[in-house]
Amino acid sequence: MVNQDPFTQKKKHILDSIASTNEGTLDSSPKGSIDKACIPIIDLINSFDNMVTTSSCSGRVSVFVEGRKETDNDKIKIGAKGNEGKWLFVTHEPENLNNWFKKFQLKDQEKLGLSDVAADTRYVLYKFEPLILHVKCKDLDTAKQLYAISMACGFRESGIGSNNNVAIRCSIRLDAPIAIYNGDSDAFYKLVSTEYLKLLCKISEDRFTENFHKLSILYDSISKATFAAQPEHKETKEERRERKMKEGLLKQQLLKSESSS
Amino acid sequence: MVNQDPFTQKKKHILDSIASTNEGTLDSSPKGSIDKACIPIIDLINSFDNMVTTSSCSGRVSVFVEGRKETDNDKIKIGAKGNEGKWLFVTHEPENLNNWFKKFQLKDQEKLGLSDVAADTRYVLYKFEPLILHVKCKDLDTAKQLYAISMACGFRESGIGSNNNVAIRCSIRLDAPIAIYNGDSDAFYKLVSTEYLKLLCKISEDRFTENFHKLSILYDSISKATFAAQPEHKETKEERRERKMKEGLLKQQLLKSESSS
Numbered sequence: 001m002v003n004q005d006p007f008t009q010k011k012k013h014i015l016d017s018i019a020s021t022n023e024g025t026l027d028s029s030p031k032g033s034i035d036k037a038c039i040p041i042i043d044l045i046n047s048f049d050n051m052v053t054t055s056s057c058s059g060r061v062s063v064f065v066e067g068r069k070e071t072d073n074d075k076i077k078i079g080a081k082g083n084e085g086k087w088l089f090v091t092h093e094p095e096n097l098n099n100w101f102k103k104f105q106l107k108d109q110e111k112l113g114l115s116d117v118a119a120d121t122r123y124v125l126y127k128f129e130p131l132i133l134h135v136k137c138k139d140l141d142t143a144k145q146l147y148a149i150s151m152a153c154g155f156r157e158s159g160i161g162s163n164n165n166v167a168i169r170c171s172i173r174l175d176a177p178i179a180i181y182n183g184d185s186d187a188f189y190k191l192v193s194t195e196y197l198k199l200l201c202k203i204s205e206d207r208f209t210e211n212f213h214k215l216s217i218l219y220d221s222i223s224k225a226t227f228a229a230q231p232e233h234k235e236t237k238e239e240r241r242e243r244k245m246k247e248g249l250l251k252q253q254l255l256k257s258e259s260s261s
Numbered sequence: 262m263v264n265q266d267p268f269t270q271k272k273k274h275i276l277d278s279i280a281s282t283n284e285g286t287l288d289s290s291p292k293g294s295i296d297k298a299c300i301p302i303i304d305l306i307n308s309f310d311n312m313v314t315t316s317s318c319s320g321r322v323s324v325f326v327e328g329r330k331e332t333d334n335d336k337i338k339i340g341a342k343g344n345e346g347k348w349l350f351v352t353h354e355p356e357n358l359n360n361w362f363k364k365f366q367l368k369d370q371e372k373l374g375l376s377d378v379a380a381d382t383r384y385v386l387y388k389f390e391p392l393i394l395h396v397k398c399k400d401l402d403t404a405k406q407l408y409a410i411s412m413a414c415g416f417r418e419s420g421i422g423s424n425n426n427v428a429i430r431c432s433i434r435l436d437a438p439i440a441i442y443n444g445d446s447d448a449f450y451k452l453v454s455t456e457y458l459k460l461l462c463k464i465s466e467d468r469f470t471e472n473f474h475k476l477s478i479l480y481d482s483i484s485k486a487t488f489a490a491q492p493e494h495k496e497t498k499e500e501r502r503e504r505k506m507k508e509g510l511l512k513q514q515l516l517k518s519e520s521s522s
Contacts, residue, residue, distance in 0.1 A: 113456030114463060123464070140401075148423065159420010159428055162409065167420055176437035177464060191460060195374035196452055202375060203384070203438060 007138040011052040014136075035060075035092045037212060041133070041219050048227050050138035051146065054165070059131045059172075059211040061097060061204050063089040065181045065188075066122045088124065094208040097201040101194070106179055109189045116189075117180065124179035124188050126200055128207045130172040131155075131215050137164040142227055149225055153218045170214060172207050176200065268399040272313040296321075296353045298473060302394070302480045309488050311399035312407065315426070320392045320433075320472040322358060322465050324350040326442045326449075327383045349385065355469040358462045362455070367440055370450045377450075383442045385449050387461055389435035389468045392416075392476050398425040403488055410486055414479045431475060433468050437461065 004012070034042060035058035042053045067085035089100045109116075137143040143164040150158040150168045157169040178197065179188040265273070295303060296319035303314045328346035350361045370377075398404040404425040411419040411429045418430040439458065440449040 111456060113454075114459050117460065117463065119467070144423065151422075157418060157420075157428075157430065159418075159422060161412075161420060162405065167418075169418065173434065173436045174438075175434045177435075177460065191457055192453055193374075195372060198375050199378065199438065199452060202378065206380070 005138075007050070007136075010136070011046075014052055014054065015046065037092065037215065038131075038133070041215065041222070044219060044223055045133075045135055050142045050227055052136050053133060054136050055132075055134045057129070057132050058092050058215070059208060060090060060092045060129055061100075061174075062087065062127050062129070063100070063124060063178070064127075065124050068122065069120045094205045097204055100201070101197045104188060105186060106188050106190045106197075112180065112189055112191060122181045122183060123177040124181055126174065126176050126178045126197075128172070128174035128204050130170050130207070130211045131168070133168040135166045135168065137166060140164055145225065145227060146222075149221050150218065153221050154214055155218065168218070170211075172211050172214070174200065174204060174207060266399075268311070268397075271397070272307075275313055275315065276307065298353065298476065299392075299394070302476065302483070305480060305484055306394075306396055311403045311488055313397050314394060315397050316393075316395045318390070318393050319353050319476070320469060321351055321353045321390055322361075322435075323348065323388050323390070324361070324385060324439070325388075326385050329383065330381045355466045358465055361462070362458045365449060366447060367449050367451045367458075373441065373450055373452060378441065383444060384438040385440035385442055387435065387437050387439045387458075389433070389465050391431050391433040391468070391472045392429070394429040396427045396429065398427060401425055406486065406488060407483075410482050411479065414482050415475055416479065429479070431472075433472050433475070435461065435465060435468060 034056060037058035038056045042056060045051050045053050065086040065088065088104055091097060091100070135146060137146060140160075143160045143166050146166045146168075147158055147160050150166070155168050155170045157171055158167060159169075160166055176192075178192050178200070179190050181188055295317060298319035299317045303317060306312050306314050326347040326349065349365055352358060352361070396407060398407060401421075404421045404427050407427045407429075408419055408421050411427070416429050416431045418432055419428060420430075421427055437453075439453050439461070440451050442449055
């Protein structure tokens with residue numbers, strides 16, 4: 001290949017490095033494999049010359065123990081996944097939600113409440129996080145266009161970052177504390193009933209449905225868009241016939257105008 | 262004033278329309294008044310010639326009944342605040358959190374669970390949402406700089422939108438279903454214990470603390486930044502002395518270069 005521009009070189013590098021570890025899918029996600037539900041939209045985006053996906057999550061439920069909290073100027077920072085945080089469960093597929101909590105020791109403790117917690121208590125959090133896609137664009141115009149499409153499809157927390165990177169985000173969420181971790185064993189003390197945990201799973205299924213519905217709307221809108229550079233696309237027989245017809249008409253018009261001038 | 266550029270005209274218009282309804286605070290929020298905790302950063306941002314805040318929320322706890330769910334292509338869309346959604350409680354101040362739930366009829370129902378809900382069941386949701394600021398910038402360079410500062414201060418969901426509007430966002434959240442609304446009366450059936458509701462309040466206080474801590478870091482970073490146009494700023498005696506010295510030096514150099522040419 002000759003004289004590729006820097007964006008095309010970078011895109012090639014990203015796609016090559018992924019293809020070598022992750023056959024058939026195109027993304028630079030550190031996880032190493034791409035969420036199944038993201039593959040069609042990632043392939044679609046990467047079929048445009050002026051865009052490349054750099055990370056993605058198709059939406060997920062996660063349950064984790066917060067990391068140890070840190071004091072910062074006498075203020076305790078809320079827990080995050082770092083600092084000895086522990087993942088208990090993650091799934092990107094609604095069919096895996098059923099009875100996830102049976103795999104863990106979630107103990108009942110009568111009347112667990114305010115008097116049992118301190119500022120540094122670590123909670124077990126149950127989260128639903130929606131689709132997120134990061135797309136590096138060749139130029140600002142492409143980034144602006146992708147941003148506008150995403151917003152119009154209801155991804156109202158999208159934004160353009162540095163270097164024409166577009167983050168596509170929406171607000172379908174759950175974020176609920178469900179247990180307390182006392183730190184000295186692997187036991188978790190439930191703050192909610194088992195029925196509530198089952199309901200969270202049910203509500204998460206609804207969130208997944210809404211999330212995938214939004215994803216399909218986004219797919220359709222991007223597939224219909226004309227970005228500065230067109231996607232690589234194999235012409236069907238019918239499209240070829242139509243193109244030939246149009247070319248024929250143009251040729252006739254051209255000959256006509258040449259002969260009349 | 263003569264020959265104002267379009268941005269400065271727009272900024273003046275925004276600030277004027279606010280000042281008339283909302284003395285002493287500067288913002289175009291539809292709410293009509295600005296959250297107290299936002300006023301210092303809004304005033305700071307608006308002191309820069311090339312930025313104007315267009316909406317803000319300092320962070321809040323809200324409790325609301327989802328609106329009626331709609332079917333869309335046989336899929337039920339999850340509930341949002343529209344479509345007959347009802348606010349039960351909103352506060353931007355942690356000191357108002359105590360016992361908010363005592364103001365409502367939150368009924369206990371033994372073993373409320375999966376069998377009591379359908380796809381169109383409306384939930385009462387408890388949410389913590391962090392600071393959000395929208396800032397219209399005069400040009401892309403200013404927007405990029407404000408975006409970079411926000412990201413560096415931990416507002417990792419920030420982004421540049423259309424017309425150089427920067428959204429400053431982070432991910433300090435809570436989003437938990439706490440009751441079911443049966444639609445035919447004003448009764449809400451609790452999914453969690455009263456102790457759990459108290460714990461949510463306690464955890465929300467921690468979220469507020471973290472949120473305001475982040476806000477103060479952002480304030481400091483913006484106040485130290487040099488944007489393309491400088492903030493209006495009253496010169497101190499010392500600064501005046503320094504400026505006069507520099508001007509004197511420049512004059513000398515100018516005279517020197519003129520005499521030597």
